[in-house]
Amino acid sequence: MEERTGTNGTVFCERGRLYTRSIDPGKRVYSERLVSIAGSEYREWNPSRSKLAAYLSTGGASYPLRKDSRVLYLGAANGTTVSHVSDIVCDGIVYAVEFSSRSFRDLVRMSETRKNVNPILADATNPGEYSFAVDKVDVVYSDVAQKNQADILADNMDMYGARFGMLCIKARSEDVAAKPEEVFDMSKHRLQVRGFKVHEVRSLEPYEKDHVMIVAERPRTSYAVVFNDVGQFMMVYHPRRKGWEMPGGKVESGESSSEAAVRECLEESGYVVEAISDKDIGYCDVCAARVVKKVSEGEMESRFFDSIPDELSFDREEYESVIPWARSEVLRN
Numbered sequence: 001m002e003e004r005t006g007t008n009g010t011v012f013c014e015r016g017r018l019y020t021r022s023i024d025p026g027k028r029v030y031s032e033r034l035v036s037i038a039g040s041e042y043r044e045w046n047p048s049r050s051k052l053a054a055y056l057s058t059g060g061a062s063y064p065l066r067k068d069s070r071v072l073y074l075g076a077a078n079g080t081t082v083s084h085v086s087d088i089v090c091d092g093i094v095y096a097v098e099f100s101s102r103s104f105r106d107l108v109r110m111s112e113t114r115k116n117v118n119p120i121l122a123d124a125t126n127p128g129e130y131s132f133a134v135d136k137v138d139v140v141y142s143d144v145a146q147k148n149q150a151d152i153l154a155d156n157m158d159m160y161g162a163r164f165g166m167l168c169i170k171a172r173s174e175d176v177a178a179k180p181e182e183v184f185d186m187s188k189h190r191l192q193v194r195g196f197k198v199h200e201v202r203s204l205e206p207y208e209k210d211h212v213m214i215v216a217e218r219p220r221t222s223y224a225v226v227f228n229d230v231g232q233f234m235m236v237y238h239p240r241r242k243g244w245e246m247p248g249g250k251v252e253s254g255e256s257s258s259e260a261a262v263r264e265c266l267e268e269s270g271y272v273v274e275a276i277s278d279k280d281i282g283y284c285d286v287c288a289a290r291v292v293k294k295v296s297e298g299e300m301e302s303r304f305f306d307s308i309p310d311e312l313s314f315d316r317e318e319y320e321s322v323i324p325w326a327r328s329e330v331l332r333n
Ligand SMILES: C[S@@+](CC[C@H](N)C(=O)[O-])C[C@H]1O[C@@H](n2cnc3c(N)ncnc32)[C@H](O)[C@@H]1O
Pocket: 049, 050, 051, 074, 075, 076, 077, 078, 079, 080, 081, 082, 097, 098, 099, 100, 103, 122, 123, 124, 125, 143, 144, 145, 146
């Protein structure tokens, strides 16, 4: 059994067949073949039964899943593919959304022994419906086979801060009369209009007729947590969002995250800052920095704070963890 290249050690292959390493040994989910090798049990993953397996079997190269990924899976059905995603993200979590109560019963049964699967009976066109049960995720995987598939993916990625999206498009679900190629182009275009970068549009033939998998990524953003020499941190006031936030924005091509945060900080606040270190917090990067000097009027009002103000554009909880991290980085260096 060898690793399927480009899958971050999560998918395996032998003699042209795909496998995932079972986190629930001894159990079949849909009569798949089980193989034991060197103390591990592998479940064969049939590309005619699962579009994610079809994507990998046809050479799919943009694969964002890791062992610790947090995945929001839309259109879970009775869990065929979800069970393999549950093996793949063995140290992560799968929120599995399905609106058919019949399929949902099978999902619930499967989740009794697969502890990283959280079944949710809900409509994926209304992502706010399950915000009580879903935290931020890394990847949204969508296979809902209904109209507006690209926007359903984008709405869920926006709501749950996902960096990556995998979208199974069934041409006939979008428009029975249109040519499949037109439907695929239109879906790709919708994702681009919504601000995502499309990495791959791959036909799933010969396993699925008139289907593609589209893999999209949210452009990277980065923000700076900047300290002055008395230990206060800087925030800028965003007039449209009506709140204080850290200076930051999109990482342009050829820029590192720190370079982007330093540039955005200068544009927004007028302060030249020195980047100390950065870290990936999932949907974006954060750069710990210290003030060098003020050189111009920024685009926004900037102010230094001892504690997080009440009026914020974004999540307070995130700031409560990144500010202490950035402070310790600045003090250490
Ligand atoms: C093609 S099947 C999914 C197969 C499954 N992904 C697999 O590989 O095992 C599509 C599923 O999406 C569900 N579905 C369609 N629209 C939905 C929506 N708006 N919200 C939740 N589930 C939806 C359907 O009930 C169906 O079970």
